[in-house]
Amino acid sequence: MNPIFHALFQKSRYLTNCLNEVLKQHNLYSSQWAILYCLHNHGPMTLTQIWKYLNVEAPGITRAITRLEALGWVLRMDGEDKREKIVTLSPYAEEHLPAITETILAFEEEMVGALTVEEQQQFIILLEKMKG
Numbered sequence: 001m002n003p004i005f006h007a008l009f010q011k012s013r014y015l016t017n018c019l020n021e022v023l024k025q026h027n028l029y030s031s032q033w034a035i036l037y038c039l040h041n042h043g044p045m046t047l048t049q050i051w052k053y054l055n056v057e058a059p060g061i062t063r064a065i066t067r068l069e070a071l072g073w074v075l076r077m078d079g080e081d082k083r084e085k086i087v088t089l090s091p092y093a094e095e096h097l098p099a100i101t102e103t104i105l106a107f108e109e110e111m112v113g114a115l116t117v118e119e120q121q122q123f124i125i126l127l128e129k130m131k132g
């Protein structure tokens with residue numbers, strides 16, 4: 001096995017676990033934050049657009065959206081086709097996003113603080129060179 005993959009998988013799990021710990025104060029998980037971040041950056045999206053963008057299974061997104069809706073973070077509306085659902089951030093989410101963003105920025109700085117700006121840019125370039 002190429003050690004790059006093992007290192008990436010290990011670091012990915014570690015970052016997810018750390019982010020989940022940090023997001024506890026906002027009663028969110030990293031998977032939920034990914035959806036909120038996606039909606040914040042792209043505006044209202046269909047369920048299909050969300051799962052394709054996040055590159056995850058459709059049933060998982062549907063469950064996460066249902067949970068976020070129950071918690072008041074998102075609103076689900078009918079699209080042009082009654083089978084299509086459009087998801088958007090709720091007013092509650094819009095109100096709380098600045099505090100969550102502050103938490104995320106502090107987390108990110110802690111995680112990459114040992115890397116110079118140049119190293120961070122090089123890391124992104126290397127990741128983009130990988131297929132996919």
